[in-house]
Amino acid sequence: EPEVTQTPSHQVTQMGQEVILRCVPISNHLYFYWYRQILGQKVEFLVSFYNNEISEKSEIFDDQFSVERPDGSNFTLKIRSTKLEDSAMYFCASSASTATYGYTFGSGTRLTVV
């Protein structure tokens, strides 16, 4: 079964450092998303991406965050200057179209900012 792949599975970084989280969505999917989940809390929407541009973003997704699809397969989330409160599990997801009922999520990257 096709899956969304995320790397690394766990990243530890120092406060103020830049991090890039990587995702390989399902190959024929056109819509890509990033969500985050602080330990024990709900899954929060960050951003949706289609046709090489952001289609929607949340209040969390401020100027410190950016997304990119640098080639035909990868989808990245960059945090420019990490804060302690950025520590969370970050999930990438994809869907074939807007009519798709459910998203396919990757297994996540646990980001720890120290």
Next chain:
Amino acid sequence: GQSLEQPSEVTAVEGAIVQINCTYQTSGFYGLSWYQQHDGGAPTFLSYNALDGLEETGRFSSFLSRSDSYGYLLLQELQMKDSASYFCAVKARYDKIIFGKGTRLHILP
């Protein structure tokens, strides 16, 4: 604002039936979906209701009443492997799903 309310925890016995309720208040609504998440795992899509009524998928069923802004997930013949967190999620835009806080389901043998 946008809010989804569901119980934080539910406990049931193996082999029994359990219902997890969800009420929502969102600025847009395309449909209600349910996701399962095991500890340390990714959310996994279970079901989706765009219209009122009951959708059945094996041991799992999901119900929606748009007029009441209410839905539920029904799990039958509970198995120990069903112990997980269950999230209701509203498709608030064509390109955005908002999740509730999740219900942790504990199953007793």
